Amino acid sequence: MNLRRLVLISVPYLWLVALFLVPFLIVVKISLSTTAIAIPPYTPTLDLAQGWAGFKDFLSQLSFDNFTFLTQDDLYWKAYLSSLKIAALSTLFTLLVAYPIAYGMARVPDEWRPTLLMLIILPFWTSFLIRVYAWMGILSDEGLLNQFLMWLGVISSPLHIMNTSKAVYIGIVYTYLPFMVLPIYAALDKMDESLNEAAVDLGASRLSSFWLVTLPMSRNGVIAGCFLVFIPALGEYVIPQLLGGSQTLMIGKVLWDEFFSNRDWPVASAVAVVLLVILIVPIVLFQRNQQKQQEAES
């Protein structure tokens, strides 16, 4: 029994240590190294054959130069700020689009709900890449949106949306919409409608009963949805690469280029470490929110 327990625990444990923890420590270590023209393209490398002396020698060569470099070159902090701005604004836009959908879904007759839920979840199972790609033909200068608007006579020359940050906002709202709709729907679905009726009976208008009763009751769903969109949007690579063009600066793209185009591993690793430090705050807040919700339910 004890052996079985040991096997059960240690197999996934060791797997994660070897393929999650150790790789991450390697990133931290390389972020403290300096670029070199060699294979691998950085120094120092840890030589365990020299024992303790080798280790001490290795430690003394580590430096924070890459992190100082990140603060000096304005490309990097601009990319971080622009990622934060794009992630925050697109989270807000997603909320504005998702809330009315979730609200409508919570009010349709019971027999429609499984179908609507399925329709919200279905895009999640289809390829992310294809859903982003679908917008390329719509948003380009000679794309369908511009053709349609010009046919309507709303505009006389095409709007430039493709290869700007506007296209990135549209892409994020579109691909992450299910993550926002589902938690808000779950919160609204649990709500007791008699609370709204009570508010209306006591003289509140429909609108003020929404503001004072429904919205606060769905707060947890809104918070969960916002984190579920904000956290992945911050490190997004595919959407800015395909829709944002060269002008849209996002940190995921900078990391990719630093590694693949510039082959600067230490700087790419430092970019990754800083991104993770920025992400820790929303992740911890999200965890707390989830825990509070679970405690409130049990």
Next chain:
Amino acid sequence: MNKRLSWFNVTSLSLGFAFLYLPMLILIFYSFNESKLVTVWAGFSTKWYVELMHDQPFLDAAWVTLKVAVSSSTLATVLGTMAAITLVRMGRFPGRTLFSGMIYAPLVMPDVITGLSLLLLFIAIGLDRGIFTIMLAHTTFSMCYVSVVVSSRLLTFDRSLEEASMDLGASGFTTFRLVTLPIILPAVISGWLLAFTLSLDDLVIASFTTGPSSTTLPIKIFSAVRLGVSPEINALSTLMITVVAVGVVSASLVSKRAILKQRREEQEGERV
């Protein structure tokens, strides 16, 4: 909630679902376009599908993707289920906090960081990159998703069933095989499906961990669409969307029938 739909609800639902589905429908529509120019309609044709079927690099990439997805999701299901049982049933053991941290962290880790860190590991230990390394990478992040799905099922089911089985003399493993596994099986299956889809879908981690010899379908699609919209990719997208839609719709019909059957049985039970 109230069953009265206002005009506002109807409008927001229609606009919302139009927003979700129009881009995909447009993609499907233009995959049957005769013209190579994707925004000009020039008559119905299935020639892009024929061309796709003869495009050997695409077929090879699809085969690589399928191999990676099946192997990584199966391995991830085994590891993820073990991890879920460890988290929910094994109580305290040294390093438990680190373990649960390592289960949840990959869920929120940006793909670029996961990809970069795994690539640096593979280089450090001198492992040749290819199908095998992509498979290792996909197993690692999808086992965490499987473990979350399975542990939520483990948390809600009645433990007295397991205790009863043990009291009646079954060993731990027999109890797992005959009692626990059948109960958590739906969660294990959805975990496998989730892992499979995540693997099919992944571009970033596969790009970091692959070598020059093996290309997956998302990598192939990505390098093609960077150059702009192409009708062949539209045809491929249509095929992928159709497969997923058929799968999801039939899965929901099956579960709906199961719920109806259960309800009927409950009603009959009440009558008796």
